Amino acid sequence: MVEDEEKGEMVVTPWEVSGEIDYERLIEEFGTQPIDDQLLERIKKHTGELHPQLRRRIFFSHRDLDWILDMYEGGRSFVLYTGRGPSGPVHIGHLIPWIFTKHLQDVFGSKLYFQMTDDEKFLVKPELTLEKTNSLAYDNALDVIAVGFNPKKTKIIMDSESGGILYKLAIRIAKRITFSTIKAAFGLEESSNIGIIFFPAIQAVPCFIESHLEGENVPCLIPAAIDQDPYWRVTRDVAPKLGYYKPAQIHCKFLPGLGKGGKMSASMPETCIFTTDTPEEAKKKLWNAFTGGRPTAKEQRLHGGNPTICPIYHYYYYLFEPDDKRLEEIRWECRTGKTLCGECKLRLAERVGRFLTEHQKKREEARDKIEEYIFKIKD
Amino acid sequence: MVEDEEKGEMVVTPWEVSGEIDYERLIEEFGTQPIDDQLLERIKKHTGELHPQLRRRIFFSHRDLDWILDMYEGGRSFVLYTGRGPSGPVHIGHLIPWIFTKHLQDVFGSKLYFQMTDDEKFLVKPELTLEKTNSLAYDNALDVIAVGFNPKKTKIIMDSESGGILYKLAIRIAKRITFSTIKAAFGLEESSNIGIIFFPAIQAVPCFIESHLEGENVPCLIPAAIDQDPYWRVTRDVAPKLGYYKPAQIHCKFLPGLGKGGKMSASMPETCIFTTDTPEEAKKKLWNAFTGGRPTAKEQRLHGGNPTICPIYHYYYYLFEPDDKRLEEIRWECRTGKTLCGECKLRLAERVGRFLTEHQKKREEARDKIEEYIFKIKD
Numbered sequence: 001m002v003e004d005e006e007k008g009e010m011v012v013t014p015w016e017v018s019g020e021i022d023y024e025r026l027i028e029e030f031g032t033q034p035i036d037d038q039l040l041e042r043i044k045k046h047t048g049e050l051h052p053q054l055r056r057r058i059f060f061s062h063r064d065l066d067w068i069l070d071m072y073e074g075g076r077s078f079v080l081y082t083g084r085g086p087s088g089p090v091h092i093g094h095l096i097p098w099i100f101t102k103h104l105q106d107v108f109g110s111k112l113y114f115q116m117t118d119d120e121k122f123l124v125k126p127e128l129t130l131e132k133t134n135s136l137a138y139d140n141a142l143d144v145i146a147v148g149f150n151p152k153k154t155k156i157i158m159d160s161e162s163g164g165i166l167y168k169l170a171i172r173i174a175k176r177i178t179f180s181t182i183k184a185a186f187g188l189e190e191s192s193n194i195g196i197i198f199f200p201a202i203q204a205v206p207c208f209i210e211s212h213l214e215g216e217n218v219p220c221l222i223p224a225a226i227d228q229d230p231y232w233r234v235t236r237d238v239a240p241k242l243g244y245y246k247p248a249q250i251h252c253k254f255l256p257g258l259g260k261g262g263k264m265s266a267s268m269p270e271t272c273i274f275t276t277d278t279p280e281e282a283k284k285k286l287w288n289a290f291t292g293g294r295p296t297a298k299e300q301r302l303h304g305g306n307p308t309i310c311p312i313y314h315y316y317y318y319l320f321e322p323d324d325k326r327l328e329e330i331r332w333e334c335r336t337g338k339t340l341c342g343e344c345k346l347r348l349a350e351r352v353g354r355f356l357t358e359h360q361k362k363r364e365e366a367r368d369k370i371e372e373y374i375f376k377i378k379d
Numbered sequence: 380m381v382e383d384e385e386k387g388e389m390v391v392t393p394w395e396v397s398g399e400i401d402y403e404r405l406i407e408e409f410g411t412q413p414i415d416d417q418l419l420e421r422i423k424k425h426t427g428e429l430h431p432q433l434r435r436r437i438f439f440s441h442r443d444l445d446w447i448l449d450m451y452e453g454g455r456s457f458v459l460y461t462g463r464g465p466s467g468p469v470h471i472g473h474l475i476p477w478i479f480t481k482h483l484q485d486v487f488g489s490k491l492y493f494q495m496t497d498d499e500k501f502l503v504k505p506e507l508t509l510e511k512t513n514s515l516a517y518d519n520a521l522d523v524i525a526v527g528f529n530p531k532k533t534k535i536i537m538d539s540e541s542g543g544i545l546y547k548l549a550i551r552i553a554k555r556i557t558f559s560t561i562k563a564a565f566g567l568e569e570s571s572n573i574g575i576i577f578f579p580a581i582q583a584v585p586c587f588i589e590s591h592l593e594g595e596n597v598p599c600l601i602p603a604a605i606d607q608d609p610y611w612r613v614t615r616d617v618a619p620k621l622g623y624y625k626p627a628q629i630h631c632k633f634l635p636g637l638g639k640g641g642k643m644s645a646s647m648p649e650t651c652i653f654t655t656d657t658p659e660e661a662k663k664k665l666w667n668a669f670t671g672g673r674p675t676a677k678e679q680r681l682h683g684g685n686p687t688i689c690p691i692y693h694y695y696y697y698l699f700e701p702d703d704k705r706l707e708e709i710r711w712e713c714r715t716g717k718t719l720c721g722e723c724k725l726r727l728a729e730r731v732g733r734f735l736t737e738h739q740k741k742r743e744e745a746r747d748k749i750e751e752y753i754f755k756i757k758d
Contacts, residue, residue, distance in 0.1 A: 078676060119546075119550050120549075122550060122554065123550060123553065123554050127635070130547070130550070156708070160546070160547050160550070161547075162543075164540070164541075164543045164545065167498075167539070167545065167546045168509070168539050168540075169501060170574075171498050171501060171509065171539070171574045172501075172509060174502065174572055174573045174574030174577065175501065175502050175572050175574050176572070177572060177573050177574075178569065178570050178571065178572055179558065179567075179568075179569045179570070179571055179572075179573060179576055180569040180570060182573055183569065188558075189556045189558075190557065190559040190561060190562065191557050191558070192555060192557060192558055193553055193554050193555070193557050193558075194557070194558060194561055194576050194577050194579070194580060195549075195550045195553030195554050195556075195580065197558055197573050197576055197577065198553065198573050198574065198576065198577030200573070201573060201574065262395065327449055368439045
């Protein structure tokens with residue numbers, strides 16, 4: 001927990017992200033490393049042109065990414081691990097790290113473990129049944145598959161259904177973690193339920209599952225939003241005690257919501273474009289979004305807008321304008337008042353609409369593929 | 380935890396039993412009910428002659444046993460549930476509740492779930508690996524089967540191998556239990572590992588597994604030593620919140636060790652007759668045992684011995700002299716100095732030797748039957 005929510009300031013925990021996010025402060029407080037130009041150059045040698053999410057520092061922080069590259073350059077493969085807590089529908093903010101993870105899978109040929117933590121969401125959300133979170137897990141898996149992961153190299157772990165191996169590995173991890181550690185890392189309390197206190201051991205399992213199955217140590221890289229970092233801090237402390245490599249991480253920022261400040265959050269549906277929204281619904285949400293524009297068209301033409309605080313601009317930046325030159329034009333046309341907000345919104349809405357139509361087509365096709373992706377118990 | 384170990388007084392927790400046990404005080408402090416004459420009469424109607432362990436108040440305390448009889452008399456069957464934490468070899472003290480549980484199975488025709496908590500023992504014993512506790516679980520299962528449980532009605536749950544259904548049910552239970560509750564019930568602390576903090580949810584599962592599998596509420600009766608009671612207190616609080624009946628219990632005393640005071644404990648092998656000891660080893664341990672006798676034969680003949688504090692007498696009482704009249708003779712012959720300790724020990728050693736030979740034969744036969752008993756994952 002970075003700061004207290006009541007102060008209306010930055011809060012970044014695995015279960016809550018709110019306030020204005022200061023990413024440099026997160027690097028300092030979480031003790032991670034910034035992804036610097038030197039590291040980017042090194043990645044570029046393997047990936048060719050850098051992925052927009054790296055060029056734009058959407059993935060901005062890491063732990064041991066240089067070590068992963070050392071291993072890879074030394075001829076060792078590594079596994080990728082990311083996941084999703086299925087507490088509701090997927091929005092396009094969730095897709096960002098998945099799209100990047102798919103890129104890493106394509107470039108490095110890595111196997112991916114994708115954990116669906118239906119157990120976690122059941123444990124932390126008083127109103128959700130396990131049946132509900134499990135059904136959401138299957139729904140959300142359609143979005144994961146729609147991103148285009150290689151079915152031969154991707155295993156989706158449905159937590160509540162993979163208990164055998166999951167529990168067996170988790171207790172090995174749990175034996176090495178005290179409640180004090182969990183309390184400090186996650187802000188859990190004595191009034192927390194014993195399921196969620198145990199859960200960090202479950203979330204640690206996929207870091208080591210490949211090593212366990214292969215019977216030899218396999219490096220693991222976790223691309224995920226930075227709010228999940230407390231899990232990896234705890235997992236990294238335990239790893240050497242179990243004879244495993246510490247998992248490496250690469251951390252991304254949160255896609256801002258369509259309101260003023262804060263990340264896109266499914267709990268505020270109007271700030272949020274879901275992957276199942278129709279293009280019309282998305283258009284309406286974008287039309288009603290907060291922007292960095294001036295109160296009147298006249299003022300906008302005269303003084304220009306402020307893209308830095310504008311969710312519409314952020315959408316182009318994070319996902320909908322991969323061409324850096326075109327992005328700079330969008331920025332410039334806003335700053336100089338050449339483009340008005342309405343026009344800019346409509347242009348974005350068209351791109352978002354096309355994206356949603358395409359994603360939803362793949363999402364439907366995923367229904368027939370889901371079995372191929374599910375990790376089956378293998379004790 | 381009943382009293383602090385450092386004071387050298389009674390300690391009764393699921394992980395430690397030491398000091399002089401005051402069973403009446405346990406009834407009071409744990410808030411259970413004594414098994415009174417009226418309840419015994421009621422049981423007798425179903426069992427014919429009362430089992431020695433009931434007549435002798437070895438099973439001395441209960442919760443809701445009257446309710447179990449209400450249900451049974453109303454035509455409802457109930458399941459039995461007991462278990463074993465496999466941290467070492469089985470000694471004859473462990474057999475006492477199992478022998479009684481077999482009696483209940485025979486008389487009431489009940490299905491039995493027997494939980495082997497190899498996960499718990501791994502989590503609480505720093506020196507034990509999961510491979511070791513799992514291998515002990517299989518070894519100890521031979522003793523369970525040797526007791527003669529009906530293979531058609533008995534399922535042995537190997538915790539670390541039944542993760543699927545076990546974890547799925549455990550998290551439903553865990554969501555309803557806070558760390559505060561566990562801390563108060565078990566004396567766990569912030570330095571406790573998160574696996575053992577979660578474990579009470581795992582130990583609760585077999586109470587509800589039949590209801591879960593049958594899709595209707597099935598009463599459950601737990602015959603076990605009273606040190607396990609904190610688990611059932613916690614489980615009983617949770618049960619109605621999950622729509623299940625509270626599990627009923629019937630509690631037994633601990634077979635005293637061969638030393639002075641305290642229960643038979645595998646951690647003090649000289650006080651302890653293991654089921655795999657040879658008759659000669661057992662004879663030697665009995666010969667070296669503490670007794671209630673006088674320092675010299677002369678004094679013993681003159682003043683008599685004290686069976687109340689004598690482990691040798693306790694062995695007759697708990698297990699090796701089912702005939703009440705003969706038991707009373709043994710007592711009388713001790714009190715009056717008619718029998719000397721050596722003679723009494725040799726007579727017991729002969730009975731124990733016969734018992735061990737027979738048990739070990741059944742134990743070997745159990746190797747071919749074990750698969751029949753193991754609970755298989757059925758989600």
